[in-house]
Amino acid sequence: MPDLLLELLSEEIPARMQARAAEDLRRLVTEGLVERGLTYAHATAFVTPRRLALAVAGLAERSAALREERKGPRVDAPEKALEGFLRSTGLAREDLEIRDDRKSQVWFAVTERPGRAAAAIVAETVEAVVRGFPWPKSMRWGEGGLRWVRPLHGILCQLSTEAGSEIVPLEIEGIRAGDTTRGHRFMAPETIRVSGVEDYAARLERARVLLDPAERAGRIRHDAKQLAFAQGLEVVEDEALLAEIAGLVEWPVVLMGRIGERFLDLPPEVLQTSMKAHQKFLSVRDPNSARIVGYVVVANRETADDGATILAGNARVLAARLADAAFFWENDLRMPPEAMVAKLDGVTFHNRLGSQGERIARIAALAREIAPLVGADPDLAERAARLAKADLASEMVYEFPELQGVMGRYYAERAGEDPAVAAAAEEHYSPLGPNDAVPKASVSVAVALADKLDTLAGHWWIPEKPTGSRDPFALRRAGLGAIRLILGNDLRLKLTELLIGVMVANMQASKAAEAISRAGLLDELEKKGLRQDVIDRAFEEFASESISDFSDEEIRNGLLEVYDLIFFLTDRLKVHLRGEGIRHDVIDAAFQLGGQDDLMLLVARVRALQDFLGTEDGANLLAGYKRAVNILSQEEKKDGVEYSLDPHPSLAETDAERALFTALDAAEVAIAPALDAEDFAGAMTALAGLRGPIDAFFDTTIVNAESDIVRRNRLCLLHRIRTVMNRVAVFSAVEGG
């Protein structure tokens, strides 16, 4: 059972691509071997800045022999058919066999493929993998046509057993595989001959290369902690940065330095960001003051002076960087936040939505409107929104965009703004992703929500909606952010009303004077499942908000976009609630009631409904509902009539039928007040009372009675089941049952 050792030695591989590349190498080579009939026991891949390596243990010595039979054309088929068959099999006519097949005779091609030696299969596989490697970005070099992440210099490809090792015969674009590699670029550049996987790793380590990235990261983590600890300090954890650093060195040597006294007053975020972004330094904190006071440099070599030159050089570079940062900080502090905001008047936000300054004015007005709904002081909310984007005009954020918000808070604090205003400058961007915390402070919530709704409405209007995988303005994230702000703060908002205001604010007056097609609009919205009274109300509201500024056509389009946006938010809500195990069809069942733009209420209804459907009563009632609706629609289709009149209890003939009438009356009486009180569990309980009567009805009563009057009355009764239940949710949208 030979072991395979493969190493691809190249110029420096970008750190961010290394882990993925190692995994791809392992997967592609092992899959390739197996596809070619060569089995193996296990495989491990390694990566350093200069090499991708793979160890495959327990390879089969040969692939199994394969016998393949292929049936060709009939012997009396036209000559062309036989020629084609010979071409596709690569055989000559005399190689074929003739066999009896039912009533005729047929050509058969029988090929025996002997098993192949592991070396040949490995060579073929490695070449295919190298030529097709899925680097996120690859390049050519010199005069060659091969693509690799950076120029490829050497291939070590070796099969070894206890008896010895052999080089796999392989050559790709002039690079011939061998059994040698090189050590550390500077500390041990000589050629190293290896035999087997263990020997390879051991010799590399002697040549100052730690093959395993986890080992390199572990050594950095350990040494950094020790160095910091010795001075009573601690390393600020940053696993992503640690992994990146481990991808920049083959032989990590950890050094620690102190930040110059004159920079210690800079905000810790600025120190950390500057050191990380430019220098890839880990930050070191004083646990007593919680301030960043030092840094860890990871060098790629040992030196005769124990890293003194390296550390001094890094310290000088850092001092220059921090001098820049201090310069930005001091300049920014000289400019009050209002003056920064004024600069944004001249900055384009989007060429179809105007300047940042105009956008800020919209958000400020909206934050003021939202404030009472979230329990915030309207003046503070407006002020916070006015200043929230000020730092976009600061020099610090120009240099470090990732500090937007954080700097805004500092600058607002230094300018003596209310703490709530300063906090909102930082928090209004949140939540940024599904795991980012939702702001809780009322002023922050008002600004955050205003920011997101304005972004959404604006991009819906111009329109720049997300399509497929394209979402360059991160609108899905904004949508999820708005949803999480609402749900996370128990906000009761009528989204339609809010969004109409935001949409109007975002709409540019268009002078096209097309006659409004109100009927057409109603049709379109109805097709989307909205109730007519909901549409009417919204339309009036929309018109009253915007009548002086917009043509009817624009009002129409604006309103369509508002609803499209609400549908989009509902979709985002489905994605969000899926994580909590809530079914999308249950959300549909509630949403399809129409006018469901209060997300808290929608979610409360959805939760009650899903709980109810999980009970025996709920499941059976759903089945009964579906049965009723199926029969009803079948018969309506057959008769070409709608059975939507009120059924008459006096025409009931069976006890079960009469009981169903009584039960529906009782349910109806109970449901209305429960819904008014937003007591969805109560509404479900009222529905549960229908389960027995509906089951009993179907068990004992035939809907299609002989008497036409009785039959029609019963169909109308089915219709009433649907009507009563649909007050709570559109049960037909629920899957199953």
Add this chain to the structure above:
Amino acid sequence: MTAIPASPRCFQDVILRLQAYWAAQGCAMLQPYDMEVGAGTFHPATTLRALGPRAWAAAYVQPSRRPTDGRYGENPNRLQHYYQYQVLIKPSPPDLQDLYLGSLAAIGIDAALHDIRFVEDDWESPTLGAWGLGWEVWCDGMEVSQFTYFQQVGGHDCRPVSGELTYGLERLAMYVLGVDHVMDMPFNDPDAAIPLTYGDVFREAEREFSRWNFEIADTDALLRHFEDAEAECARILAAPETDGAGRRIVMALPAYDQCIKASHLFNLLDARGVISVTERQAYIGRVRALARACADAFVAAEAVAA
């Protein structure tokens, strides 16, 4: 014979050593291009020579202007006018990394004491429609060079691929000489009869140009010049390939001069803060269109020559 000191002692010494080193590697020692450019890459010896099949090896100093980086001579590192050292070899030799490390040794950077690293930095010039893969080279955390394998220029695939090295001379020299403020850096031999610092040579120029770039430059005129250069570039390229005397002459180089002008004028407009974020993209697109047209013409001219 006097011994050459292990380390350079002044700015020009760094340049001279790089010149000597790359000359010894067989590069043609070219002179700076006589136009205002933002980086050494704009020199036709790089941009255009990276195109087409003919082999090429050249090195040169290129004065470069970045109006937005002006700091009135006060910032220790930032200048609106600075020097780049540029090397372009086509096809890229297999030992280019070693050749590069040799150049660091030539200017006194001892790889046994320093930490030299190749850190991913893919180069892209939106105005030139060019990109390549490579690294920024770090010496003790300091970016000392840009190392790029050109993949595309002016929208054309580079075949063969050129290897490009760019050294930011002031920064590199400051590092090697241990100087913290660029203006304090010795320009010539500090023991010379008339020792000059970088500040003696350039401080006043930085002050004056910073003021002009940021405060005075006539934006209307700059805009007109931009449009003139753009129009002239198009006009040159629209001229028939055959001249009055029946000679076939594609004018890629004169057209490219106009492209360089437009690019620099755009940088000046940018420094004056009169270009909005969205307009920026549009201007970059306009310069790129010129660069592409010039690249097309150069490739056509190469074909004529071949």
